Amino acid sequence: MTEYPWLWGGGFALVLITVLMGVAAWSIWFERKFAGRMQNRPGPTQVGPAGLLQPLADLLKLIQKEDITPTNADSFLFNIAPPLGLLTVLGGMAVYPWAPGDWVPANLNIGILFTLSIGSLVTIPVWMAGWASNNKYALLGAMRAAAQAVSFEVPLLLTCLVPIILSGSFRMGDIVEAQADGHWFALWPPGPGAVAFVLFLLCSLAEANRIPFDIPEAESELVAGITTEYMGMKFGLFYLAEYMHTLIASFMGASMFLGGWDGPGPDGLHWLVLKGLTLYAGIFWIRWTFLRYRADQFMAICWRIFVPVSLLTVTVAAFWRVYA
Amino acid sequence: MSPQWSAALAFVLVAAVVAVGTLMAARVFGVKARSKPPSRDLTYECGEEPEGSAWVRFHPRYYVVALMFVVFDVETAFILPWALNLGPRGGGLLLVEMGLFVGVLLLGWGYAVRKGALTWQ
Incomplete structure (x- = not known):
């Protein structure tokens, strides 16, 4: 690692991104x-045994679609937004210990600051996509998405402060080590x-634009929100980024609050994967159980409940760190 | 550049290549229409021709939200180094200091709530 950092970082990225994309793709099958x-109802059954090849079929379909940029759109911003969206999601994994x-x-x-700062950039491609489309639905979606993302950014940062305070480090590895032997935060x-x-x-969930906070898309009121004008692989990248974001957030949660690789018996990757994927499946459960919040409701939830409560958790954690 | 940062940069670069490469693949494999009626590339507006541009002025309540975000985000930026230095030794003073800072901020938050800045009307 110390001798060839470029090779290590790049090679790790290649393997990790391939695996994560596979997991994200087949998690769509699982979710359906x-x-x-x-x-x-049975879900997908036609492509392969139990519909298992459905993600491959979807990928082939997406990759073959014609790539149209609307004449009225700002074509540079319009085309740069989807890959940028995926990049902001993937980049944060550079410091994640497995x-x-x-x-x-x-x-x-x-490490954790790196992840949070790259993750908070996700507002920009979403807003870029909505504005560059020159479509009213996309603009409405993007406006709400930007408002939602910057609002939930505040409690997200504050809740991440709790493991930072309790472990006294920004390094992801240290945060996991501080929870060794079942002392999960x-x-x-x-x-x-x-x-x-x-x-x-x-x-x-709000940052990844998932139900119950999928305001940017909101297909029943905004056609398809920011993705209205996107088709083929560009739409696919937004879709993939959403699933990757959820997956990565699940793993972040597993590492910061559930002890990461710590567990009964030998520690290791298996515990982390188990916890991460359980949280991920839990998010699907939420998605198919709850309804979408209205734009004014989620703002109220964020600023009147989430912000003060997360400040309170930080206060209690700080007192614990000093006096206990 | 330290090796850790080189590795992080390499990671981000590979992620960028993957993101752009997927789009390039779609460019190569995607079908191309032979005839292009002019209405095809218009933006979607329920099948009608779009009425004017979507690049319009917008409701100012979003501005208030952005303002609140900046206030609290800067606050978090101040809390982060503070959080790292908390410990049993000398932590009491740190708690008092941050208590004063956050207290002032919470007063502002309460004012914003009373003024209705956080309700969408």
Whole structure:
């Protein structure tokens, strides 16, 4: 690692992104099956055994579609927004540790700040897409998306402060190590960690534009929101970015609040994967259970409940760190 | 550049290549229409021809939200280094200092709530 950092970072990225994209693609299959069972229908069955090849078929379809940029759109911003959206989601994984030891692409001492700062850039491609489309639905979606993303950014940052305070480090690896032997921040100290964990998950849903906070898309009121004018692979990139964002947020939650690779028996990647994917499946469950909040409702939820409560968790965590 | 930052940069670069490469693949494999009626490339507006441009002035309530965001985001930027220095030794003073800072901010937050800046009307 220390000898060839470029090779290590790049190679890690190549393997990790391939795996994550595979997981995200097949999680769409899983979600459709899951949603199907919840609604008493079979889900995809036609392509391959139990519809397992559906993601491949979808990918082929998306990649073959004609790529149209509307004449009225700002073509540069319009075309740069989808890859930028995916990049802001993927870039944050550069500091994420996967197993004890050196299994991290870049072991930055400000790791969590790096992830948060790259993650908060996600507002920009979304807004870019909505504005550049020159479409009223897209603009409405983008306006609401920007308002939502910057609002939920505040409680998201504050909840991330709880593990930072309790572990006394910005390094992702240190935060996980501080929870060794079952001292997960979601459980111990009692209170602030658990509340912050729930808030973190909800804010991540809002940042990833998932139900119950999928305001930017809101297909029943805004046609398809920011993705109205996008087709083929450009739409596919937005779709993929949304799933990747949710997946990555689940793993971040698992590392920051649920002890990462710590678990009964030998520690390792298997515990992290188990926790991350469980949270991920939980988010699907939320998606197919709850309705979308109205634009004014989520603003009220964020500024009147999430912000003061997350400040409270930070206060309690700080007192715990100093006096306990 | 330290090796850790080189690795992080390499990671981000590969991510960028993957993101752009997917689009390039779609460019190569995508079908191209032989005939292009002029209405085809218009923006979507329920099948009608779009009425004017969508680049218009917008409701100012979004400005208030952005303002609130800047206030609280800068606050978080101040809290971050503070959080790192918290500890059993000398932590009490730090708590008092941050309590004063956040207290002032919460007063502002309360004022914004009373003024209705956080309700969408």
